[in-house]
Amino acid sequence: MTITGSQMRCAPHDPDNLLDRMSRESTLNAHYEHLIERERQLLAKHLGITSGEVLSIGAGWHPGRHLFPAPAFRITAVDSDPERVATVERLQRADEVRVGYAGTLELPAASFDVVLYRLVLHHIAYQGPLAPCFAEAARLMKPGGAMVAIEPGLWHPVGLGLALANRTGLATALHGTPDDIPLSPRRLGALARAAGLEPELHTVTYTWRRLPSGLQRALAPLDRVGSRPRAARLGHTLMLIARRRG
Ligand SMILES: C[S@@+](CC[C@H](N)C(=O)[O-])C[C@H]1O[C@@H](n2cnc3c(N)ncnc32)[C@H](O)[C@@H]1O
Numbered sequence: 295m296t297i298t299g300s301q302m303r304c305a306p307h308d309p310d311n312l313l314d315r316m317s318r319e320s321t322l323n324a325h326y327e328h329l330i331e332r333e334r335q336l337l338a339k340h341l342g343i344t345s346g347e348v349l350s351i352g353a354g355w356h357p358g359r360h361l362f363p364a365p366a367f368r369i370t371a372v373d374s375d376p377e378r379v380a381t382v383e384r385l386q387r388a389d390e391v392r393v394g395y396a397g398t399l400e401l402p403a404a405s406f407d408v409v410l411y412r413l414v415l416h417h418i419a420y421q422g423p424l425a426p427c428f429a430e431a432a433r434l435m436k437p438g439g440a441m442v443a444i445e446p447g448l449w450h451p452v453g454l455g456l457a458l459a460n461r462t463g464l465a466t467a468l469h470g471t472p473d474d475i476p477l478s479p480r481r482l483g484a485l486a487r488a489a490g491l492e493p494e495l496h497t498v499t500y501t502w503r504r505l506p507s508g509l510q511r512a513l514a515p516l517d518r519v520g521s522r523p524r525a526a527r528l529g530h531t532l533m534l535i536a537r538r539r540g
Pocket of ligand 1: 357
């Protein structure tokens with residue numbers, strides 16, 4: 295089943311949000327479709343895991359079936375919001391669901407091939423330290439497994455702007471929430487290494503969903519250099535693949 299950008303987007307278009315008012319819904323959807331296609335391409339090329347058990351933490355309404363299709367992958371979806379967990383269960387978007395908080399999950403060690411944090415760690419960074427999430431991922435992964443995190447990057451101009459908006463208290467007025475904390479690529483690598491994992495960084499995209507669609511189309515080819523080590527750090531959306539040695 296093909297999932298479109300409009301079906302997948304975590305937050306719907308919100309007319310009370312200043313930046314949403316300035317953005318066309320069709321542009322947001324086109325960006326989201328580009329994003330998920332890039333995620334698929336990067337995982338197909340770099341993950342090296344083609345089947346197994348996936349733990350999606352902060353699964354929201356979309357635990358990552360677009361990246362880890364059935365029947366090759368079995369997904370366990372965890373979220374702190376019981377309503378989202380119930381929706382995922384009702385729509386059968388995961389094989390197993392549970393309500394839980396990242397960093398405190400009582401699941402057996404070494405039981406997952408992939409631990410996925412998709413657009414989650416940058417919210418948890420607002421709640422507290424990220425180290426418990428990395429330690430938990432390392433504990434829950436089988437040898438040879440990988441943690442995959444897809445998160446907004448701090449070193450992209452939009453990430454820097456968002457960090458400034460957070461510091462000056464303007465974030466909520468601007469885009470509706472104070473809890474989007476863009477993450478530094480250096481911090482992501484250091485957290486992975488501290489948990490005993492081997493990090494590898496990629497840029498998913500340099501484009502930003504708020505840019506006019508023509509500009510997004512013009513910038514999209516840049517994404518092809520997003521796996522070069524220096525270029526990888528500058529992305530708007532980053533993908534960290536952090537492996538547990540086999
Ligand atoms: C932006 S949504 C991303 C959802 C999904 N991963 C996706 O790709 O569409 C972030 C999700 O993280 C969940 N979340 C936030 N903090 C969490 C925590 N500490 N533990 C577990 N889930 C959390 C929220 O309830 C929300 O569903």
